[in-house]
Amino acid sequence: MINPYDDTYFMKQALQEAQAAAEEGEIPVGAVITCQGKIIARAHNQTERLNDVTAHAEMLAITAATNVLGAKYLTGCTLYVTVEPCIMCAGAIGWSQLSTIVYGASDEKRGYSRFAPQAFHPKAVVKKGILEEECAEEMRRFFQGKRK
């Protein structure tokens, strides 16, 4: 049986959040968190709107997800995020004990895997490259627009 709710499906949802960010003039990064196959939180980067460098999509999604569950830890949950998390978000992902992290485009300049490769929970599963091209294209389009 084909499962329509696979990693690609949820990454598309994260990508929709990224697109919403772009429309608001925010760097287009989107995230969703799932629990038992259902989306419990969705967020996009809001650093400009909130004038707050900590308001990355992942941070907002983690805070929202813990509110939804009423739990402090997100053990068993999965984060989908369009771009590889930065050091800050990777640290938050570690604290939250998220079990699975799925990201689209890599971020060689700011990504955690270069600067803080041990940030996640030791048992966390990481999948990368899901809809990589679409996620990267969203970023490219945004920064090309900025340069005009």
Added chain:
Amino acid sequence: MINPYDDTYFMKQALQEAQAAAEEGEIPVGAVITCQGKIIARAHNQTERLNDVTAHAEMLAITAATNVLGAKYLTGCTLYVTVEPCIMCAGAIGWSQLSTIVYGASDEKRGYSRFAPQAFHPKAVVKKGILEEECAEEMRRFFQGKRK
């Protein structure tokens, strides 16, 4: 002339925040941010109260300081924090472009210097060990109390 508003003075203020955290049953970490020698934000760990693993003293202080200044970046500002920042907070400190980071006790288990040593802005100045013993004692006392 003796300057009463030196690093020790501001670390004492951060320590007061840590003590306030302990009284609330929170892990006792406190932070203040100064700008031109004046405190513009003070915060303590609120992960329990807010049920949010991202609510570390440094994160709350950074968000508060940017609100006070109406600026997105904290260039020229100094963060005083009683315990060495974790990966998440170090990443946030990097994004915020804080110029000087002063911390009391080292955190060998969770501190950024082991896991993400390049997290701060490349030009940031780091001072450690200010009131180290008092800051560490605050943590020891808290965890010893937990074990009773």
